[in-house]
Every structure is written in structure tokens, then in C-alpha cells.
Amino acid sequence: MKDRNHLAKVGLIHQVKIVENGLIDIPMLQVLRPDGSVHQEAELPDINEPLCLKILQTMQYIRLLDERMVAAQRQGRISFYLACTGEEASTVGSAAALEPQDMIMSQYREQGALAFRGFTSKEFMDQMFSNQNELNKGRQMPIHYGSKALNFMTISSPLGTQIPQASGYSYGQKMAGLNAVTICYFGEGAASEGDFHAGLNMAAVLNCPVIFFCRNNGYAISTPSEEQFAGDGIASRGLGYGVRTIRVDGNDVLAVYAATEQARKIAIEQQCPVLIEAMTYRLAAHSTSDDPTGYRSKDEEERWRLKDPLQRFKNWLDSKGWLDQEHNLNFIEQTRQDILKELKLAEQVPICPVEQIIEDVYDTPPWHLKAQLVDLKKHIEKYPEAYPKTSGRL
Template sequence: TDSKKGVLRKKKNLLVAGKGKQMPIHYGSLEHHFVTISSPLANEMPQAVGSAYAFKRAKSGRVVIVYYGDGAASEGDAHAAYGFAGTLKCPVVFFCRNNGYAISTPTSEQYGGDGIASMGPPHAINAIRVDGNDFFAVYNVTKAAREMALQNQPVMIEAMTYRAGHHSTSDDSSLYRSREEVMTWKTKENPITRFRTYLVDKGWWKEDDESKWQKEARKEVLESFNAAEKLQKLHPREMFEEVYKKKPLSLQRQQRQLDEHLERYAEHYPMEHFGKLPHKSE
């Protein structure tokens, strides 16, 4: 799909509004009402509550759902969001994916109480804890939470799950957890494995179907990757554009330094491999 291709073109994509300025998975979609993800932990939580409050005042009949992790739940912005949501009765669903670790910090070092769900009631927020690896449980709970939120009753969902992979390419999770622990979750409690078992038991999924789907998916991804590789790189100056309506003096100075650097070391920067110079703004 176009959305998948857009993600793969991260650094070189001249076609999407983000132009590679965000991190790899920080995409958004106006069409699907999906707001661009923020890097700072819990940053999007007060924003979600604010949006929900605006929807409430406009009587739009819309609900906001915000996803975050157990690490973000320890941030001040999270508790500020809970406070506003509860007192203003906002149509918002807080969905916490409690996967056991905030990078390398285990939940045992993040809170002393009974998890994240217990943080809801003190703020007049209904809360429920669910098996985050159970597809149907998550679906049904989220559907029910939406119905509550439509009545201007904020809801908190704590989905108990596990991060089987590393936090990022800079993280080596073997330094703080055992391989046996990871493999148990990967093989027995993996939500994909569990859902696949259910479909096979119902006769709705076969090995041949899975093999065919995997080949088709791999083909689509590689085609998108190859197409992205052939695109021109964005002009280096693009990093300064479309952030401020009027660039502050500090950015203007940095931009001049970049231009001087590119000119001085032109042999190392074959500009024919880059896109056109963006509109110059000061």
C-alpha cells in the first residue's frame, strides 16, 4: 500500500509531507485521523485530552484514543492528562501497553502500586486490565471503552503484554533479561502465534496460505524498498524548511554554515544525487 511505501521511503521520500524529518515509525495519516507520533514520552497524552475536549465542546460525537507505554505512564504529562480528562469528562481512551520494560527499566522500578490501571479511578477514570496478547480480548475491551467514552466518560485500558525484541537498534536487551524469558514470550505467548493457532483450529488458515502470504508481503516490501533506493535524496537544506514560518536567527546561521560546508567540500557531496534546492526562506 502507499502508506507502507511511505514509511520505507523515510529519508528519500520527496512525495510525502514529512519528508523524512521524523523518526522511522513516526508517521501519521490525515485520512485515517492518525496524529503523528511524538518522540518525548507522554507528550501526546495532554494533546489527546485537549483534542477530546474540543470534540466534546463541538458535540462532534468523536472519541480520541491515545497509545503509550508503561514508561510514559511515569511521566508528569501522563498524570496531567489524567487530571484534565477526569475533571473535564473528556471522551478519551488511554491505552497503556504495559510490556514490562521502559527500555531497560523493569516495571518493578517504575511504580510501587498495582500497575497502571490503578492510576485511573483516583482521577475519575474507569479502568480495565486486559491480556494484551489476546486479539479478541483487546478488540472487545477497546470497543466497550469507546462506547463509554462516547458518554463523556474517560477510560483507561492497561494491556499486559511483552516486548520480545530490543527497544531499538541501540539497545541490547540481553544485558537486562534472560534469553529463556524472551523465548517463552516469543513462542508461547506471542499474540500472532496465539491468533494463528485459533484460525488453524477453526479451519480458516492453512500453511499454504501463510507461505503464499509471506512471499507476497516480502515481494511488496522489497519492491517498495527498491523504488525508494532509486529516488533522489532530499537536498540537505530541507532540514531547515517547513518548521518555522520565519526562521530564527540561530537556524539562519546554521543554514549559512551548511551552505559554506557544502561549497567547501563539494567533492564529497555530489549534488546531482540530491533533489532540488527547496524554496529559500529566511
């Protein structure tokens, strides 16, 4: 993908420029320059100081959480983690433009959206340590969050599963006459899955009030975007399916907020899908199992660090007189201590009794699951050292 700084008013892409080889050139919505100044032609969204500070603090919280949990994985305290460093504006800015009744269907790098809705450090830690306090009884991998109270659908590992599910769920919202949308997050790599095409076509044909939010962060694990597709990103696919489409600078939190606010308005009023492609960059590794030095250069990473969404937003807030530097430093230090405290507490909480593993699927566990549970208990008794009694160090 080219690194563009095109400007567009908040709205739908309906005119594109045909360039060489018959390809299209799609403009990108941007409000803030990388240094935090406002583009002369840009329109600021209608957003107040308290909301801006909540967005900033959520972005800072997630960066601190990511740093702590990557370190915890390296220490052997959890098995796996996915950081969203560099993509905080995409996830937090979009979540801030939603309403509490809107359903969020996540891929696995949207912890910022969940934190914005009120997921606590304790809840994050209970999930990642799979202990008995975890909302899903410790049955998921780390970072596979879910919260019924916060309208955040539990994450699945396979890529793209949530895309057709979002079309179906939003169709149900439409049939029920709800004033709500579903937002579905995924990366540009997941847009190569068949579920993407099925989900978008279904939503377009049935006029489902769903926002498809693609985080185009440049890489599908180690595969760069130019090796994934020949067209102009993911936005062009939305146009192909007849879906209203917006491309936005994913490192510009004000632009992301404005784009999502507009997308929600269109989805509600016109009862139709909208695709947002957020152009961003994954500064972190794909996961704690990945080494990005094998497929990208330090120079490339440093160029994108100059577009850091956190620093860009802080500079704008400072220019508005909305950022109290001392208070912000105190918030960061207190948050760092809170995260570490909850981590230490969560790793000492016991895991759920093994008997619960066959519950909540059928009203009464059938015979074959009961038989499998007997076999599992025998296996654990044979290899007790491999199955700790708590969710602590692995």
C-alpha cells in the same frame, strides 16, 4: 508484574481485591488461552471472518516489516528502528475496534495501527529513508510516522508528549460535537512522566472522550516494571484519577479488540476518558540501539514466546475454519517480496532540497532562519562526504 490469567467480562474495573500491604489486585480480561482455545467463561466479541483475517494479515505484515527493517539498520541502510515483536495484538487489535474518524496519537511502537488503516509499504519506506516522497518531507527520524489522511498524529521522540495533547484534542472533538474519540498509546515507562499525570487528570476533570492505551510490556528500555513502581501496574492509577479502567491480556487480540470496542462506546456515550492497560511483553530489543541480553534472560523470553499473540490468534482462526493455510503462506511470501521491493526503491529516491528545511513553520521564513540556512549550506559544502545526495546508505 505477576503473570495472571484472571477472567473478567468486558467492562470497567470497579471492584478490586485488597491484598497484603494494602495493595490492590486488579483482574485481567482474557478471551483466548495461550494455545488459542477459548476460556470457558469468556465471551467472544462480535467480530466477523473478514475483519479477523485483516487483523491477522496486518499482524503478520508488521512482523515481516520489523524483521526486514532491523536487518536494514544492521546493514547501515537506515539509522534507527523500533520493532513491536510480541506486541502486535495490542496495537492491531485496538486499532481494529476504532472508526476512521478517530484520531490516533502514537508513541513509537504502533506501526500496526497505522498499517491497519492503510499505510502502504511505499509510505513506510519513504518515511524511514527520509526521502522527498515522505509526507513530512523527511524531517523526522525513522519510525516517526504521521498521516493526516489516516488521522494518525505525527510521532514525537520525547516520552509522554502525546498524553496531554490527546486530552486536549479529544476535548476539541467534544466541543465540536464529533462522533469520534482520540486514542493515545504509550508504554508503562512513559506513565512515569509528569505528562501522564497531567493528561489523565485533565481528561478526567474535563470529561474528554479519550482512550489512554498503555502497553505494559515489562520494561522501560532496560528497567523492569518491578523497579519502576510498587503498585499494581498502571490500571490502579486510572482508578486513582477517577478514570474508567480496563486491564486486558495484551497478547490476546480478541480481548484487546473487545476492550477497545467497549472503551470507545463508553467514551462516546458518556463523554469521558477510559484507560486500558494491556499486559504484554516486548520480545524484540527496545530499539536497534539496545541489547536486551544485558538485562533479561533467554529463559524469560522463551516463556513469553509460548504466548506469542500471532500463533495464538492463528490457532483460534484455524479452529474456526477461517484460516486457509496455503493462502496464508502465499500472503506471507508476497508481502515479504513487496516490502523488499519498496525498500530498494525508496533508498534510491533523492532527499528533499535543503531549502525546504525552513519552510512550513512561518508564512514567510524570517531573517534568522534564512541566515541559518546560509550557514548550513556552507557547512555542507565544506563536508560534502557527510551529506549524501540521496537517502541511501548512511
